[in-house]
Amino acid sequence: MSGAPLTYEKMNGRSIRINRVPATITAVLLTIVLVYLLNFHQEERPALYGMLRSDNKVNLRKMLIAAVQAAQRGGFEVRDVAHTRELKERSKGKTDEGANDPFTDADARSHCVMKQGLKRFFPRVQIFSEEDKEHCKDAHIFDLDPTVLHETAEVPDVSVSARDVTVWVDPLDATQEFTEELYEYVTTMVCVAVAGRPVIGVIHSPFSGQTAWAWQGNSMSEYLKGLRVQPHSDTDHPVITVSRSHTASAKEVARSAFGDNVSLLTAAGAGYKVLQVVANNATAYLHTSKIKKWDICAGDAILQALGGTMTTLSGEAINYGPNDSPVNTEGLLATLEKHDEYIDKLSKHRSEKTAKSRRR
Known part of the structure; x- marks a missing residue:
């Protein structure tokens, strides 16, 4: 008979009636919830994980x-x-x-x-x-x-x-x-x-x-x-831009490395000097002491986008990752073309300078 009691149990001396219909409905509802949760884990969870992963992009x-x-x-x-x-x-x-x-x-x-x-x-x-x-x-x-x-x-x-x-x-x-x-x-x-x-x-x-x-x-x-204009192709008559605030060392290196035909353009600001190279007002930007990476990173990116190069004075690429020092201690050379020729002349200058100091 529908609605008739299913069982009786004794708890603390009192009777508890369990009806067949409510029990069946409860079982069905639990099954629906279980199926939903299983489907969520199989179908929705990867999408949720994808959303979380996209937050890291x-x-x-x-x-x-x-x-x-x-x-x-x-x-x-x-x-x-x-x-x-x-x-x-x-x-x-x-x-x-x-x-x-x-x-x-x-x-x-x-x-x-x-x-x-x-x-x-x-x-x-x-x-x-x-x-x-x-x-x-x-x-x-x-x-x-x-x-x-x-x-x-x-x-x-x-x-x-x-x-x-x-x-x-x-x-x-x-x-x-x-x-x-x-x-x-x-x-x-x-x-x-x-x-x-x-x-x-x-x-x-x-x-x-x-x-x-x-x-x-x-x-x-x-x-x-x-x-941007067509850069100079004559490295025998370079125009080197150097800092106006500490020019002595850079001027000496430029004259020794590139000879009497070198012209010097003193200016301020690393960003400004890179743009002088881009505009062909200078064939190279030379810096002989340490410099912070926030001074040079933007110029480095722009030069590379134009086919140019910025390196340390020994020709090494500069790393702008978070784990390296924020200071580049190896100086820099920035050019739009014939970078290797400038680096070779700087390397020859350093070798001659080292040889002279040893002879002393």
């Missing part, structure tokens, strides 16, 4: 857009401080060459907007900035705006592992010149390295408003395309 197209925006927003902060002339200048100490290493409110504000902006979009990526010791409070944030790239830019959706990506930020290159109002040398820079190789480089000139960017193997800014 970085889209390089978005990273390029964010890098360009970060450099431009940092440049806005630099200009704003320049217009107010409230630099709040102080010294970080002396460089190895004995020059003052200044720090201003423009460095701080540019650093905060650039690094915090990038970190907001890419929290899993390791980002190094020249001013990482600076404490940031409320920085101006920005949203991704693809229109910062020109319409014909070839920027595919390419994803790489976040752990392979290192970003180098220079919030204000040529701070000393900034304090002297030599604004043509000032740049803000972002570089994206993948597995230690510079892949995306952005050099923004705040006071001209021009942005040179390149993504190796894909595209570059229209400004960079227009800036």
